[in-house]
Amino acid sequence: MVKGIAILGSTGSIGRQTAQAARRLEIPVLSLAARRDVDLLERQAREFHPRYIAVYDSEAAAELRRRLADTSVEVGEGEEGLCAAAVVDGADCVVTGVSGSIGLKPTLAAIRRKRRIALANKETLVCAGEIVMAEAERCGAEILPVDSEHSAIFQSLAGRDKSELHRILLTGSGGPFRGWTREQTKDVTPEQAVRHPNWSMGAKISVDSATMMNKGLEFIEAMHLFSVTPDRIKVLIHPESAVHSMVELVDGTVIAQLGVPDMGLPIQYALTWPERRESETAFLDFAKLGTMHFEDPDPEKLPCLRLAMECARQGGTAPCVLSAANEAAVGAFLGRRIGYNDIYRLVASAVEGLEFLPHPALEDILRMDRLARDYVKAAID
């Protein structure tokens, strides 16, 4: 089990569940980071007594400094603050629970200090998977998946030689609009889109789950984490979310990880690995579950998934542009500036319209990330 953790995105869905795991497993929390939720950061600071807190927004950082003046907690801000939180002394693991590609630089900073990365922030691997995985290899840093699908694949592959793997079967519930046509989704509101049938998550990933862009981002994440080519990952719709993903071995054997849909479990496993501990997660009641269904996704009804898979095959800067344009478009949808179907339209247009670099360096990735956001913003304004 890890000895101390840094929680990036501590006020979000993953961050709060990580704090809960730390509380129960009695793991010291050495740093916290968030964008601007000072109320929760203050409560977390007074409970966990971290050494350092990063608040991205500078006004909110000043407010937190005022509120914590009676403590010894240092409060930093901006991207630099996030990187400092990621490499805080005494933490051997960083839980990356921030949303979006803002997680990239702090993750790289932690990798360079050989910290274990409990990786929830999939956008980091989507936009710069090759660079991040190569750096982890070079520095000898472990990257353990927190995403439930990737945790399931990781657990199903445990102890196996890579040569035994035939294919990854990546499952997804299909979200709240499973089977809907584009005509039916045209008037979908943010409230409808964030209401996921099985999982309770932050707003951005909930919208991504509705459009199935999330499954596309996970497809790219799986390619990097398990170093497989796109043709060795198959997406399956599985509405019950009991199977969290599976691996097909070369002899036809299929190994799956099952459980109730509760992120507490993969978060805890990334912290306790290679041990397993008792958890608060309920046991799966198979008799109550009764039946499980599986079906192929329909690419016509799921254009975001199709586009993400195309970008995965293309490689280079395509996944970075896809992810950054999607972040901007989902933000605009949540702010009611565009409609639900515009998300795909804008992301596809950014992927089509922006320059493509087959072998980007980190600076190219950061530049294309900015350009993709600007492209979407300009298309909306």
Ligand SMILES: NC(=O)c1ccc[n+]([C@@H]2O[C@H](COP(=O)([O-])OP(=O)(O)OC[C@H]3O[C@@H](n4cnc5c(N)ncnc54)[C@H](OP(=O)(O)O)[C@@H]3O)[C@@H](O)[C@H]2O)c1
């Ligand atoms: N939720 C899940 O069940 C789940 C499952 C698998 C993977 N993930 C992945 O985990 C990540 C987080 O998801 P979530 O659902 O926990 O999101 P969320 O509830 O929206 O929380 C996002 C967190 O990131 C912080 N944040 C956002 N922008 C930031 C910035 N510029 N600087 C510093 N902190 C920033 C937020 O701070 P404020 O609160 O101050 O805004 C909040 O703490 C995403 O990459 C998602 O894909 C989530």
